[in-house]
Amino acid sequence: MPLLSFLDRDRTIAHPGFNRWLVPPAALAIHLAIGQVYAFSVFKIPLSQLIGITKSVDGDWKQSQIAWIFSLAIVMLGLSAALFGKWLESAGPRKAMFASAVCFALGFYISHVGVVTHQLWIIFIGYGIVGGIGLGLGYISPVSTLIKWFPDRPGLATGLAIMGFGGGAMIGSPLAVKLMAHFKTGTDLGVAHTFLVMGTLYFLFMMFGVFTVRVPAEGWKPANWTPSAKPSALITTHSVDVNTAFITPQFWMLWVVLCMNVTAGIGIIEQASPMIQDLFKGTIGPVAAGGFVGLLSLFNMGGRFFWSSVSDYIGRKATYFTFFSLGCILYFLLPYTGGDHMNSVVLFVAICAILLSMYGGGFATIPAYLRDMFGVYQVSAIHGRLLTAWSTAGVLGPLLVNYTREYQLAHGADKAGAYQTVLHIMAGLLVVGFISNLMVRPVAQKYWLPDSSAKIGNKTEK
Amino acid sequence: MNSETKSSPVLIFAAWLFVGIPAGWGVYNTVHNSMKLFQPPVAQPAQALPTK
Numbered sequence: 001m002p003l004l005s006f007l008d009r010d011r012t013i014a015h016p017g018f019n020r021w022l023v024p025p026a027a028l029a030i031h032l033a034i035g036q037v038y039a040f041s042v043f044k045i046p047l048s049q050l051i052g053i054t055k056s057v058d059g060d061w062k063q064s065q066i067a068w069i070f071s072l073a074i075v076m077l078g079l080s081a082a083l084f085g086k087w088l089e090s091a092g093p094r095k096a097m098f099a100s101a102v103c104f105a106l107g108f109y110i111s112h113v114g115v116v117t118h119q120l121w122i123i124f125i126g127y128g129i130v131g132g133i134g135l136g137l138g139y140i141s142p143v144s145t146l147i148k149w150f151p152d153r154p155g156l157a158t159g160l161a162i163m164g165f166g167g168g169a170m171i172g173s174p175l176a177v178k179l180m181a182h183f184k185t186g187t188d189l190g191v192a193h194t195f196l197v198m199g200t201l202y203f204l205f206m207m208f209g210v211f212t213v214r215v216p217a218e219g220w221k222p223a224n225w226t227p228s229a230k231p232s233a234l235i236t237t238h239s240v241d242v243n244t245a246f247i248t249p250q251f252w253m254l255w256v257v258l259c260m261n262v263t264a265g266i267g268i269i270e271q272a273s274p275m276i277q278d279l280f281k282g283t284i285g286p287v288a289a290g291g292f293v294g295l296l297s298l299f300n301m302g303g304r305f306f307w308s309s310v311s312d313y314i315g316r317k318a319t320y321f322t323f324f325s326l327g328c329i330l331y332f333l334l335p336y337t338g339g340d341h342m343n344s345v346v347l348f349v350a351i352c353a354i355l356l357s358m359y360g361g362g363f364a365t366i367p368a369y370l371r372d373m374f375g376v377y378q379v380s381a382i383h384g385r386l387l388t389a390w391s392t393a394g395v396l397g398p399l400l401v402n403y404t405r406e407y408q409l410a411h412g413a414d415k416a417g418a419y420q421t422v423l424h425i426m427a428g429l430l431v432v433g434f435i436s437n438l439m440v441r442p443v444a445q446k447y448w449l450p451d452s453s454a455k456i457g458n459k460t461e462k
Numbered sequence: 463m464n465s466e467t468k469s470s471p472v473l474i475f476a477a478w479l480f481v482g483i484p485a486g487w488g489v490y491n492t493v494h495n496s497m498k499l500f501q502p503p504v505a506q507p508a509q510a511l512p513t514k
Contacts, residue, residue, distance in 0.1 A: 019469035025477040032485055164481075170488030208480055284499075291498030298492055349499070 007210075009092030014214035020149040020222070022212055027142030027161035029209035030097050033202045034104060034138040035168015037077075040070045040127070042176045046189045050118060053189060061120050069128050071394075073107075076132025078391030081140045085384025086242050088137065089377075093145045093213050100138035101206035107131020108199025115192040138206070139165065139387070143367045144380040148216050152225050154371055155316075159308025159364040166301035166360050175201075232372075234317055234440070238448040239375035245382045250373050250443050253436045257320055258366055259389035259396070260433030264327060265300075265359025266397030267426040268352055271405070271419070272296055278415040279338035280345055292349065299353040300360040307361025308368065316369035317440060323358040324434035330355055331427035335420035363390075373443055400425065 005011065044066050051060045088096040110126025113119075142161050150157035179197055183190030221227075231237065245251050268275075273289040284292070311319040330351045335341075337348040366386065371379045401422055408418035 015467060017466040017468040019474055021474050022469055022477050025481045028481040028485070032481060164485070167485050167488055170492045171484050174488070174491045205484075208477075212477060288499045288501065291496045291500070294492045294496035295499055298489070298496065301489075 007095040007098050012092055012094045012215050013217050018214055023149050024160045026209040026212035027146055028164040030138045030206055031161050031164030032168050033206050034135045035165040036172030037073055037135055038169035039172035042173050046191045069123055072124055072128030073132040074394050075391055076129055077135040078387045080133040080136030081384035081387045084137055085140055085381030089381050093141050094210055096137050096141035097210045100134045101203050103130050103134030105199040105203035108195045112192050112195040140380045140384045143383050145215055147371050147376050152222055153312050155308040155311040155368040158367040159305045162364040163301055163304040166304050233442050235372045236375050239377035240443055240447050242378040242381035244447050245374045248443055248447050253440050255386055255389045256436040257433050259393045260429045261362035262390055262393035263397040264426040264429050267401050268355055270398050270401045275419055296356045299356045303357025303360035304364035308364035311365045316365055316372055319365050320437045324430045327358055328427045328430040331423050334423050338416050340416055
């Protein structure tokens with residue numbers, strides 16, 4: 001379609017002299033927008049009081065029903081990233097970002113209709129399915145482009161973008177609260193109008209990314225940079241296509257690495273607020289616990305940038321080695337910082353902050369790890385498939401935390417004791433991740449593309 | 463054609479500002495909220511607190 005030809009890959013090739021530092025803001029615009037999904041919980045109470053206004057009444061949706069909107073969106077994130085990753089590699093980042101923006105905004109608009117007509121299934125389709133596809137496309141769209149622009153610092157580059165996803169909730173939450181307060185009347189909580197405005201604002205914000213992103217020209221490399229003559233054995237100079245990567249042991253080892261790291265992180269996120277209150281009864285109340293949750297989100301975001309940047313220097317395997325060994329010790333120690341043992345709020349908060357930084361770091365470092373293993377050729381598509389580990393962890397983590405805790409409490413354990421069991425299980429999961437990471441070896445030659453000699457700067461997709 | 467047009471530093475700064483302002487606003491809000499952790503607890507009338 002000529003009208004949309006500006007989205008084509010060949011129209012996004014950078015001119016000589018284009019500064020690569022324009023690409024991370026483009027990626028950030030997408031990730032800061034779609035990161036809003038983590039702030040969806042601010043709509044939970046208003047959506048459950050659309051009829052009753054001040055309280056839930058008969059006919060209002062239950063919070064447990066509303067929770068499915070978020071779950072559906074996250075599942076669709078994983079599925080669409082896995083399904084559309086290969087298309088993205090050929091279509092280019094601009095087309096994928098545009099499709100992401102359209103889906104994400106459309107999700108809000110459809111949900112507006114769902115609120116106005118009070119039909120929850122319309123919101124499931126809107127924010128959950130259509131918006132969720134936008135999340136998946138947006139999440140992986142800048143990854144291979146950033147890696148091509150920053151062959152010298154792939155961890156830093158992808159960390160910058162994925163940090164945006166962690167920070168998106170910090171914008172989305174206060175924005176939604178302020179918009180709902182603005183549109184609220186005596187008979188309307190302002191949710192429908194908020195959806196319309198947020199859809200429009202996010203679409204425009206993402207368009208900045210769409211129009212700014214560029215891919216490097218064939219053979220481009222940073223000035224004064226030459227690839228190491230003797231690269232690490234774990235950094236390939238060859239390429240593996242997505243379908244082949246999917247059947248390598250390395251893919252599944254990294255799948256386990258990501259899944260274990262995320263599941264353990266969810267062990268903290270899922271119970272952060274009640275845990276700090278239960279472990280420090282009388283010292284930490286609900287308000288301070290809210291502050292604790294905010295602090296954790298800062299470390300989650302900062303860790304994405306910090307650890308992925310560190311991985312450029314110490315290597316990806318060593319970075320995950322740090323996550324799993326240090327994480328295992330810290331998860332084991334965490335319950336002993338509580339009121340019944342050391343009674344140190346400072347130590348508890350510090351340990352949780354480090355653990356959350358490593359949770360975020362795990363997300364941000366994985367694209368560079370994949371690039372090291374499989375080359376840059378279809379790294380976005382491979383990343384997309386690996387994100388199914390995140391979807392799995394999103395189900396596994398809460399299930400493990402909640403059921404273990406309920407079982408413990410039902411069998412007479414006190415609240416603090418139940419946390420101890422859960423956290424020690426998380427430490428055990430990190431041991432599994434540690435072993436999986438330890439087993440990662442270079443991809444065997446039989447999986448390489450036949451003509452995939454070192455082309456680190458760029459490689460035209462088929 | 464091999465003409466090289468360098469990206470303007472102003473353009474690069476503006477691009478970072480465009481994403482930096484909303485991100486900074488979000489971080490400011492979160493830091494402000496997280497400060498509540500370090501405030502001394504306020505004595506409240508006895509009432510059942512939610513545990514979850």
